[in-house]
Amino acid sequence: MPDSQPRPPGGAMADTPALVLCGARLADGRTVDVRIGGGRIEAVGTSGSLPPGAGAARVDLGGYLLLPAPAEPHAHSDTALTADRTARSPAPYTAEDVQRRATEAALLQLGHGATALRSHVRIGDAQELGRLAAVLQARRSLRGLADLTAVAVPRLLTGLAGADGLAMLRDAVTMGAGVVGGCPDLDPDPTGYVETVLEVAAEHGCPVDLHTEGAEPARLARLAALAGGVPAGVTLGPCAGLAALPAEVAARAADQLAAAGVTVVCLPQGGCGGVERRGTERAGGVRGVAPVRLLRAAGVRLAAGGGALRDMSNPVGRGDPLEAAYLLASQGGVRAADAYGAVSGAARAAMGLPEVRVEAGFPAELLAVRGERIEGVLSLAYSRIVIHRGRVVARTSAVREYCDSAESGAPELPRQGRPGAGP
Known part of the structure; x- marks a missing residue:
């Protein structure tokens, strides 16, 4: 049978450094930390309960909704x-x-x-x-x-x-x-x-x-x-x-x-x-x-x-x-x-791919989207972090600015783009 599911070069999965996603919101409303290693989810715990550990990278997902990655x-x-x-x-x-x-x-x-x-x-x-x-x-x-x-x-x-x-x-x-x-x-x-x-x-x-x-x-x-x-x-x-x-x-x-x-x-x-x-x-x-x-x-x-x-x-x-x-x-x-x-x-x-859940033991194929609920992020939210085989492989960051009122003439623009502040 042909190689329909390509794998990274030898050892790439095992060599992937540990990763901890901190303060992510799940679809059920919980806020959690997620530890990833070897391309899979190792643990999911309450926010602040999973220290990164030696050599582990930390990604702050405050204000993001964490979902199984789409295909x-x-x-x-x-x-x-x-x-x-x-x-x-x-x-x-x-x-x-x-x-x-x-x-x-x-x-x-x-x-x-x-x-x-x-x-x-x-x-x-x-x-x-x-x-x-x-x-x-x-x-x-x-x-x-x-x-x-x-x-x-x-x-x-x-x-x-x-x-x-x-x-x-x-x-x-x-x-x-x-x-x-x-x-x-x-x-x-x-x-x-x-x-x-x-x-x-x-x-x-x-x-x-x-x-x-x-x-x-x-x-x-x-x-x-x-x-x-x-x-x-x-x-x-x-x-x-x-x-x-x-x-x-x-x-x-x-x-x-x-x-x-x-x-x-x-x-x-x-x-x-x-x-x-x-x-x-x-x-x-x-x-x-x-x-x-x-x-x-x-x-x-x-x-x-x-x-x-x-x-x-x-x-x-x-x-x-x-x-x-x-x-x-x-x-x-x-x-x-x-x-x-x-x-x-x-x-x-x-596509014949393994199931993904934000639970221990499942593949680390994940998408973090700025927002709090699935209804909101389907409004084509643009700030996204993509995780494939336990690695962050893509980031998109959107910042929205609004002009101040015409009467004030002030050049300062309020910004949206901080966690929880916009798309």
């Missing part, structure tokens, strides 16, 4: 950051270009808090396996900062034209793609396409992650039935077409997805470059987004991702998990805690 289950590293290209200067997708953009995009997402990313990468066409090779090189350059897993996405897998795609898909897994994916909606034989994907996944023991709109209930039902029971797990997304179906039809499709045990990754910002955008507000959903309330009511495993990051399908994509959670809560009718869970615990589960 990005549906990125597109090979097309990220291409929105500014014009018809006059359509820079080619060279290996160096893709690697640079994939790395930059991952670092942007890491700064927002995503310590693990799953990226769908197109294979075939003129680039063949070039984009994948570049994304895998970006993955290597990110070791110790963020975990990046590549999903191989062939265009065709059936008929005479699909023979090359099948051979390339097998080569992609051998190269290091950790997940077998694709867009069955674009193949003349979607059922045959899915059967081929499942066959390759079974050969290599890989999980499956497929793009589908889900606008045709019969096709979605066949897909769910085929995918059900795959040991390594099956993910579908973004399934936005379900929102355009009549409520009773969408409800039957949701029941079939739940029975198959697949995970649906929705994209609250509204689509990605992998499939055509479509869908309107139906069945309790948001325009261009899977009907999250309907899916949750049916018992479907639901996660959320960002999708496009400043490419042609969404030139203003931010790649921020808190934005995805905010949109779920504000437009999708999901409680704030559950919305954050969709981009953290549920996203990690969809």
Whole structure:
């Protein structure tokens, strides 16, 4: 099986210095200290109860909410950051270009808090396996900062034209793609396409992650039935077409997805470059987004991702998990805690990653956000500290200043940015 979960160079985990997070607020309202060592949480105690000890670093998290780190289950590293290209200067997708953009995009997402990313990468066409090779090189350059897993996405897998795609898909897994994916909606034989994907996944023991709109209930039902029971797990997304179906039809499709045990990754910002955008507000959903309330009511495993990051399908994509959670809560009718869970615990589960809790024994994959309650930090708070494998790997600090009243003329500006004072 390919190395779908890259590890830092030998000894890096054990050599990580001890770290104590002091005065952090948890989602349940407690204020605690958290001691970290060897990439895991060693102890959680009341504030002031865990001295740093010799050689341990100390991080003051007064005024911050400490949460399990989010993950990005549906990125597109090979097309990220291409929105500014014009018809006059359509820079080619060279290996160096893709690697640079994939790395930059991952670092942007890491700064927002995503310590693990799953990226769908197109294979075939003129680039063949070039984009994948570049994304895998970006993955290597990110070791110790963020975990990046590549999903191989062939265009065709059936008929005479699909023979090359099948051979390339097998080569992609051998190269290091950790997940077998694709867009069955674009193949003349979607059922045959899915059967081929499942066959390759079974050969290599890989999980499956497929793009589908889900606008045709019969096709979605066949897909769910085929995918059900795959040991390594099956993910579908973004399934936005379900929102355009009549409520009773969408409800039957949701029941079939739940029975198959697949995970649906929705994209609250509204689509990605992998499939055509479509869908309107139906069945309790948001325009261009899977009907999250309907899916949750049916018992479907639901996660959320960002999708496009400043490419042609969404030139203003931010790649921020808190934005995805905010949109779920504000437009999708999901409680704030559950919305954050969709981009953290549920996203990690969809990616086959270990569970994270702020408790002893769990992996030290954490995000500290300035604020006191989850509802507040989903307002796209910007001051953040990101911890990956027990190390602080990213910091973002925001300071807000207000001009004094016009009458006083005083130049002094009150500041926000101290713990508890602002975003």
